[in-house]
Amino acid sequence: MGKIENGLGKAPSSSPEKVAAQKFMSRFLGPANSSGWVNAVLPFNIALGPVSTLIPLLILNLNGSVVEVGLALTLFNAVGIPAALFWGFITDRFHRRRPLVLVSFLVTALILALFPFARTGYWVSFLYALFSFSTTASTTPLNLLVMETEQKPRWASAFAKFSMFSSVGQTVGLLLGMVWSVYAPLVYLVIPLAVSSLVSAGLAAFMIKEPEVVFERKAMVMHKHSFFHRLRHSPYLFLKVPSGNDFKRMFRNLRHEFTRHTPLLYMAIFGFFLSAGIFNTSLIPALKLQGVSSLLIFCVIMLGLVVQIVSFRFAGPYTERKSPVKSAIGGLLLRAVAYGMLGVCAYFLTGLWFLLPVMICYPLASGLAYSIYYTASNTMVFNTLSPRRNGSALGVYSALAGFATMAGSFVSGFLSFYGGFYVTFIVSAACLVVSAWLLTHLEVLMIPNQPQR
Secondary structure, three states: OEEEOOOOOOOOOOOHHHHHHHHHHHHHHOOOOOHHHHHHHHHHHHHHOOHHHHHHHHHHHOOOOHHHHHHHHHHHHHHHHHHHHHHHHHHHHHOOOHHHHHHHHHHHHHHHHHHHHOOOHHHHHHHHHHHHHHHHOOHHHHHHHHHHOOOHHHHHHHHHHHHHHHHHHHHHHHHHHHHHHHHOOHHHHHHHHHHHHHHHHHHHHHHOOOOOEEEOHHHHHOOHHHHHHHHHHOOOOOOOOOOHHHHHHHHHHHHOOOOOHHHHHHHHHHHHHHHHHHHHHHHHHHHHHOOOOHHHHHHHHHHHHHHHHHHHHHHHHHHHHHOHHHHHHHHHHHHHHHHHHHHHHHHHOOHHHHHHHHHHHHHHHHHHHHHHHHHHHHHHHHHHOOOOOHHHHHHHHHHHHHHHHHHHHHHHHHHHHHHOHHHHHHHHHHHHHHHHHHHOOOOOOOOOOOOOO
């Protein structure tokens, strides 16, 4: 699992000024070469927080349509899949954490600084695709660093701290978007975001030290907390490139009663990501075209994130008490009801009247229902993994999640443009109902006979 990095050599002598600076930084940011480096990711998450909301608004402000928004998100998700494969290979091949993190933070800052020069929605889409590629570079190294810089008994608390910093950063970023949209042109919001990413790069250069013991990516699936955190931030986790035989082997088990739980679970997950791609692509254009201000749009997204953060604290105990299958079905149905209600409201309500049900239903769907479903489904996926085939299974899972999200984003733009937003939201709800129906066939999800990870 682990490899010892040799040849680190003796640290070069430092000047008194450098030593004093290191002591100052260590006092306020925590010690280097420990979990104190987590502080460095906070400004980067501030930079990430408002971007997924900002991109549709920029495209619409450039006279783009919901179809162009859909194409932008389709391209973003399409790039995310090979990016996860590429950066995962680089991470395992070179066993260097700090260079990858620094490259990710610096290149992300550069890409953000280029957005004010984009004069069409297609250029915004192109930059957003590059943004997807650059931000993916740091995902796996940062997750591995948590495991490599903390003792195993403290991994749970270390990942909780990492998640907290990520959530707080994204919330602050959305707050920044709210304030900025009132006092300055929205397109220039990327400037403070780029600066935040640069600040993270500077902190990472000081805070992150290469650990003596490094893990391969497969270590992330051997521990529940690392696995959950990794999938929560990105569903693309490729330990190997899935082949056609991997898909055939997975879905061939549908024919047998005692082995069909895994393919049924993966089909339900496909429906969830398809629904998410359909709904999330059209929500912001729907609000914008109803005359809702950018300030209130950022407020809606932030409210959903805050409810999600709080809900994740209770989703784990709730899932353990109720069982993963029942919890997942409940989360899917609650999300489906919320989406369906928004579909009905989109048909009957116009203008700011539409904002009221969104403020209620969106936090329920993206906050409460999402946290319950995601905790339960990730528990089930974790329980189905076996040491022999976890690479194949996760490859199939990631490919299905990526293709479903990409297809959902692509379909969403055309559905909304030709059928109306109410059609889009109701179709999204229907996908969730189908997913819940598939999970009703999983009466018991058998846990593999293997040591507790």
